[in-house]
Amino acid sequence: EAGVAQSPRYKIIEKRQSVAFWCNPISGHATLYWYQQILGQGPKLLIQFQNNGVVDDSQLPKDRFSAERLKGVDSTLKIQPAKLEDSAVYLCASSSPWVMNTEAFFGQGTRLTVV
Amino acid sequence: AQSVTQLDSHVSVSEGTPVLLRCNYSSSYSPSLFWYVQHPNKGLQLLLKYTSAATLVKGINGFEAEFKKSETSFHLTKPSAHMSDAAEYFCVVSAPIKAAGNKLTFGGGTRVLVKP
Numbered sequence: 459e460a461g462v463a464q465s466p467r468y469k470i471i472e473k474r475q476s477v478a479f480w481c482n483p484i485s486g487h488a489t490l491y492w493y494q495q496i497l498g499q500g501p502k503l504l505i506q507f508q509n510n511g512v513v514d515d516s517q518l519p520k521d522r523f524s525a526e527r528l529k530g531v532d533s534t535l536k537i538q539p540a541k542l543e544d545s546a547v548y549l550c551a552s553s554s555p556w557v558m559n560t561e562a563f564f565g566q567g568t569r570l571t572v573v
Numbered sequence: 574a575q576s577v578t579q580l581d582s583h584v585s586v587s588e589g590t591p592v593l594l595r596c597n598y599s600s601s602y603s604p605s606l607f608w609y610v611q612h613p614n615k616g617l618q619l620l621l622k623y624t625s626a627a628t629l630v631k632g633i634n635g636f637e638a639e640f641k642k643s644e645t646s647f648h649l650t651k652p653s654a655h656m657s658d659a660a661e662y663f664c665v666v667s668a669p670i671k672a673a674g675n676k677l678t679f680g681g682g683t684r685v686l687v688k689p
Binding site: 501555563 | 579607609615616617618619622663667670674675676677678679680681682
């Protein structure tokens with residue numbers, strides 16, 4: 459079974475530029491998560507999708523971050539404009555909400571450096 | 574609401590000695606609990622999970638964890654540390670969102686250093 463795919467693996471941008479990250483979840487997984495992991499901290503949920511609907515985006519800085527999952531499969535997370543404090547690893551994860559007590563499966567992450 | 578507290582941000586052990594990583598949680602539901610490991614520049618890998626079956630859970634690479642409801646704890650242990658266990662470990666609590674999957678909440682992480 460293929461895992462969660464993310465791209466790019468690394469990205470360096472200047473502040474005020476825009477950037478986009480892509481995630482392809484495990485086939486059949488209706489739930490998709492985007493997490494932000496700042497160095498030395500645990501992952502923080504940015505947004506959670508169920509198919510193409512948003513379940514939780516309460517911690518997404520909506521003035522600069524946006525995410526979509528138009529067809530309920532792939533997802534894109536965008537930052538515009540980026541700030542220095544957005545430097546972090548962005549993790550995508552997926553799970554099947556129909557399987558009791560199942561874990562989430564994580565991609566390798568995208569390491570963003572804003573200079 | 575749910576939360577997770579990992580009581581130690583760093584743990585240092587000698588190779589061959591036991592490892593103990595402490596985790597306390599709070600949840601309004603009867604939760605599922607997980608331990609994930611993250612090696613440098615790698616994704617998060619599931620070590621083990623508790624899902625209301627046996628309270629002592631065995632995972633990969635010799636790790637195990639015990640769920641204690643009265644103490645709201647889910648501590649991770651390994652009898653004998655190996656150099657390859659050097660990594661960051663995350664305790665995660667999961668609770669269902671009605672008809673919308675599960676909400677996952679992470680602890681702050683514990684970084685394990687293994688000395689030769």
